[in-house]
Amino acid sequence: xxxxxxxxxxxxxxxxxxxxxxxxxxxxxxxxxxxxxxxxxxxxxxxxxxxxxxxxxxxxxxxxxxxxxxxxxxxxxxxxxxxxxxxxxxxxxxxxxxxxxxxxxxxxxxxxxxxxxxxx
Numbered sequence: 001x002x003x004x005x006x007x008x009x010x011x012x013x014x015x016x017x018x019x020x021x022x023x024x025x026x027x028x029x030x031x032x033x034x035x036x037x038x039x040x041x042x043x044x045x046x047x048x049x050x051x052x053x054x055x056x057x058x059x060x061x062x063x064x065x066x067x068x069x070x071x072x073x074x075x076x077x078x079x080x081x082x083x084x085x086x087x088x089x090x091x092x093x094x095x096x097x098x099x100x101x102x103x104x105x106x107x108x109x110x111x112x113x114x115x116x117x118x119x120x
Contacts (some may be wrong), residue, residue, distance in 0.1 A: 001079045001087045005076065013095055026064070033095025040096040051076055
């Protein structure tokens with residue numbers, strides 16, 4: 001379904017080698033999948049497909065947005081069947097790998113609160 005609907009024209013999937021047949025419409029394809037600090041839920045992926053402008057990353061290249069700041073991804077709502085949407089999401093979701101973020105290594109400082117008598 002991912003190939004059939006032309007998703008491969010603009011998207012690469014982490015962990016899957018592109019074939020020679022895939023000629024991206026973009027100078028650099030948008031990579032889906034890979035390491036992330038939180039789980040990509042089915043709901044987030046469905047929303048990203050049916051409303052790609054819903055939540056654009058701040059790091060989203062300006063060249064990939066329209067003049068009004070919307071995603072250039074075509075609206076597939078009248079083309080995709082619900083079954084195909086489910087299949088695409090089921091294909092993409094396991095491609096994301098959750099990697100815990102690294103916590104800072106600052107020493108913990110204890111806040112000292114003076115007692116009542118010391119403030120007077």
